Amino acid sequence: xxxxxxxxxxxxxxxxxDQGVEVVFGYPxxxxxxxxxxxxxxxxxxxxxxxxxxxxxxxAEGYARSTGKVGVVLVTSGPGATNAVTGLTDALxxxxxxxxxxxxxxxxxIGNDAFQECDTTGITRPCxxxxxLVKDVEDLSRVMHEAFHVARxxxxxxxxxxLPKDVCMAETTYTPMEKINLSKYQPRVKGDLDKxxxxxxxxxxxxxxxxxxxxxxxxxxxxxxxxxxxFVNLTGYPCTLTLMxxxxxxxxxxxxxxxxxxxxxYEANNAMHDCDVMIAVGSRFDDRITGRLDAxxxxxxxxxxxxxxxxxNKNVKVDIPIIGDIAHVLxxxxxxxKSTQVKPDAAALKQWWSQIAEWRSIDCLKYDQSGDIIxxxxxxxxxxxxxxxxxxxxxxxxxxxxxxxxxxxxxxxxNRWMTSGGLGTMGYGLPSAxxxxxxxxxxxxxxxxxxxxxxxxxxxxxxxxxxNLPVKCFILNNFYMGMVRQWQELLHGKRYSESYxxxxxxxxxxxxxxxxxxxRVTSVDDLDDLIKEMISIDRPVIADVQVDQKENCYPMxxxxxxxxxxxLGPDDKADNPVSEEGMVLV
Amino acid sequence: xxxxxxxxxxxxxVLVDNEPGVLARVVGLFSxxxxxxxxxxxxxxxxxxxxxxxxxxxxxxxxxxxxIKAQLGRLVPIHRVSDLTLEGPHVDRELxxxxxxCTGDQRVESLRIADIFRAxxxxxxxxxxxxxxxxxTGKLDAFIDLMRPLGLxxxxxxxxxxxxxxxxxL
Numbered sequence: 001x002x003x004x005x006x007x008x009x010x011x012x013x014x015x016x017x018d019q020g021v022e023v024v025f026g027y028p029x030x031x032x033x034x035x036x037x038x039x040x041x042x043x044x045x046x047x048x049x050x051x052x053x054x055x056x057x058x059x060a061e062g063y064a065r066s067t068g069k070v071g072v073v074l075v076t077s078g079p080g081a082t083n084a085v086t087g088l089t090d091a092l093x094x095x096x097x098x099x100x101x102x103x104x105x106x107x108x109x110i111g112n113d114a115f116q117e118c119d120t121t122g123i124t125r126p127c128x129x130x131x132x133l134v135k136d137v138e139d140l141s142r143v144m145h146e147a148f149h150v151a152r153x154x155x156x157x158x159x160x161x162x163l164p165k166d167v168c169m170a171e172t173t174y175t176p177m178e179k180i181n182l183s184k185y186q187p188r189v190k191g192d193l194d195k196x197x198x199x200x201x202x203x204x205x206x207x208x209x210x211x212x213x214x215x216x217x218x219x220x221x222x223x224x225x226x227x228x229x230x231f232v233n234l235t236g237y238p239c240t241l242t243l244m245x246x247x248x249x250x251x252x253x254x255x256x257x258x259x260x261x262x263x264x265x266y267e268a269n270n271a272m273h274d275c276d277v278m279i280a281v282g283s284r285f286d287d288r289i290t291g292r293l294d295a296x297x298x299x300x301x302x303x304x305x306x307x308x309x310x311x312x313n314k315n316v317k318v319d320i321p322i323i324g325d326i327a328h329v330l331x332x333x334x335x336x337x338k339s340t341q342v343k344p345d346a347a348a349l350k351q352w353w354s355q356i357a358e359w360r361s362i363d364c365l366k367y368d369q370s371g372d373i374i375x376x377x378x379x380x381x382x383x384x385x386x387x388x389x390x391x392x393x394x395x396x397x398x399x400x401x402x403x404x405x406x407x408x409x410x411x412x413x414x415n416r417w418m419t420s421g422g423l424g425t426m427g428y429g430l431p432s433a434x435x436x437x438x439x440x441x442x443x444x445x446x447x448x449x450x451x452x453x454x455x456x457x458x459x460x461x462x463x464x465x466x467x468n469l470p471v472k473c474f475i476l477n478n479f480y481m482g483m484v485r486q487w488q489e490l491l492h493g494k495r496y497s498e499s500y501x502x503x504x505x506x507x508x509x510x511x512x513x514x515x516x517x518x519x520r521v522t523s524v525d526d527l528d529d530l531i532k533e534m535i536s537i538d539r540p541v542i543a544d545v546q547v548d549q550k551e552n553c554y555p556m557x558x559x560x561x562x563x564x565x566x567x568l569g570p571d572d573k574a575d576n577p578v579s580e581e582g583m584v585l586v
Numbered sequence: 587x588x589x590x591x592x593x594x595x596x597x598x599x600v601l602v603d604n605e606p607g608v609l610a611r612v613v614g615l616f617s618x619x620x621x622x623x624x625x626x627x628x629x630x631x632x633x634x635x636x637x638x639x640x641x642x643x644x645x646x647x648x649x650x651x652x653x654i655k656a657q658l659g660r661l662v663p664i665h666r667v668s669d670l671t672l673e674g675p676h677v678d679r680e681l682x683x684x685x686x687x688c689t690g691d692q693r694v695e696s697l698r699i700a701d702i703f704r705a706x707x708x709x710x711x712x713x714x715x716x717x718x719x720x721x722x723t724g725k726l727d728a729f730i731d732l733m734r735p736l737g738l739x740x741x742x743x744x745x746x747x748x749x750x751x752x753x754x755x756l
Contacts, residue, residue, distance in 0.1 A: 121607060122610070125607070125610060125611060125614055126614055126618050129662070130661075130662040131607075133606070133607075150662055154660075155660075184603075184662075184665070185662050308656075308660060309656040309659060309660065310653060310656035310657045310659070310660055312656065313649055313652055313653070314653055314656075317649065
């Protein structure tokens with residue numbers, strides 16, 4: 001392509017190529033036809049045709065989360081853009097870098113209520129990190145490159161570029177990335193060294209310390225996870241991870257206490273409650289983590305490392321905030337730790353570890369797999385046992401199965417775990433798995449799903465089939481919206497209002513209509529065979545794993561309770577029934 | 587978090603790119619996150635760099651004010667956020683146009699008060715005046731209160747513009 005005279009659509013494709021984009025998830029429509037025409041005339045960038053725009057964004061999220069690259073979406077104006085809104089919000093909440101190109105009616109029709117017109121930048125303003133409406137083709141090259149820079153720098157997030165059709169057809173010269181001035185958005189990456197030194201001193205003096213790591217470590221890149229593990233090992237301190245942080249420290253690490261939070265482990269939550277120094281690394285003190293705020297780690301001094309200044313002191317006041325990229329800050333911290341030759345209080349730590357061992361001995365994740373009915377925990381345990389020897393990527397939907405996956409599937413590496421944490425989007429897992437599989441065609445990709453979530457985006461089975469993406473859908477089918485049912489059981493007098501689904505599809509036949517393989521298991525004795533068969537098939541599979549309908553997800557911090565007020569199982573009743581304040585919490 | 591923390595009013599100056607939608611971003615941030623806007627003004631201040639200056643008067647606990655600044659700071663078109671209330675002495679001014687409908691003694695009284703407040707008459711009919719008054723918010727409030735019994739008809743206020751005292755610039 002000559003750089004002298006390109007159409008807007010060609011500039012878009014050229015900018016994508018220059019940004020190293022390999023694949024775009026999209027769905028055509030009137031307003032983006034010029035861009036699709038440009039797609040047709042090139043071979044460099046692959047296009048995956050989804051079945052609904054929401055699927056495109058989740059697929060791009062899965063792609064981005066599993067590779068660390070920016071995920072790219074292309075949708076048309078109006079309904080194309082509005083369908084993308086859930087995915088954009090999901091990406092914003094979980095800090096996933098996404099570029100979403102949306103078609104728009106030609107500039108002279110904007111504001112006229114034209115066919116398939118909507119105020120895309122208005123609608124997406126609160127659910128993107130930034131957005132652009134390109135009204136002049138002369139701005140297009142700059143906006144394209146700036147958008148990628150914004151999406152991936154600092155705290156990553158989704159960026160929308162709204163592209164009127166006439167702008168895509170107008171011609172101008174292309175400006176390459178190197179000639180664009182990106183200086184106006186340069187988030188701080190290096191942490192303040194004085195604060196790092198003060199933090200190291202505080203960490204070294206701890207008697208009951210804990211590392212509390214989150215998704216920011218994953219976003220900072222695989223190097224950050226290595227440094228995190230190195231620092232955890234160096235200190236010998238216990239470490240817990242949030243839902244979004246799983247994999248940042250290997251689950252097999254002896255200092256790892258499991259996930260914390262509402263369905264976190266007994267040892268992780270109690271250690272958080274009792275600690276005297278908390279080192280929050282790329283985590284954001286979300287309400288699922290803290291439980292009742294006024295009882296959150298009441299005796300702890302808190303250090304908080306985060307790239308986003310607005311995460312600091314948002315929910316919990318901290319003693320030492322360090323703003324910077326996790327990898328940079330941890331690198332400096334380790335250097336300071338080594339050079340000052342700190343000597344942690346061995347006696348106190350020994351006592352702390354023996355307290356933790358006591359909590360661990362409760363074995364809070366135990367469950368009773370007796371009888372023929374498959375316990376959902378057991379299904380995930382077996383899935384883990386039978387897939388742990390290969391490099392497996394797991395996505396999930398949202399609900400009980402998601403929490404069980406987080407509890408029983410053990411992640412050794414970052415970027416292997418894709419879940420909708422902040423927004424809690426049912427229907428995330430299937431399209432996300434699709435995106436992961438596109439990025440890693442030879443790897444095992446499993447969507448651990450619930451039957452209700454699965455139905456929310458199952459149109460994407462058609463996409464999976466078209467590209468023969470060997471995604472494995474591992475559906476824990478309990479015929480209920482399990483988490484809704486659990487809350488109704490615990491908080492609403494077992495009045496199971498609208499949480500049971502009649503007329504579910506026959507998942508085996510469903511698989512067959514899409515040209516996939518369908519499997520079903522109802523007896524625990526056949527579970528292993530099903531899993532082995534599923535992973536041995538080099539094609540997409542839907543596995544209908546029919547599990548105990550009444551099983552609840554434990555341990556659990558009831559709404560409005562503190563970390564040390566966990567329910568361990570169905571026989572464990574809270575001392576105080578859930579407070580009125582707790583009832584209003586989600 | 588202590589629920590009894592004091593709520594204070596803060597005046598912030600925000601330097602932004604003068605581009606479409608930037609004000610919507612700021613206003614949307616405040617409404618979306620439940621912050622107060624007591625006053626908001628915006629105008630271009632640098633043609634060559636294409637910059638506008640927004641002055642916001644808001645209120646909240648210390649933690650909320652800190653959040654507001656951090657949230658504003660991470661909007662891409664925002665260059666600088668300055669909390670004038672915290673950063674030392676500053677001047678804040680507002681302009682109001684105040685219409686008073688009155689005749690006879692009340693006309694004389696309204697002119698007398700306007701003189702005390704150094705308000706100027708910018709329009710006059712046999713039954714009305716429009717006064718222009720400049721000052722801080724408290725002064726304008728006081729003037730308006732005094733005009734109320736004299737036949738206050740209409741008020742248009744610009745909202746607060748503020749700037750730091752001394753040599754410091756945004």
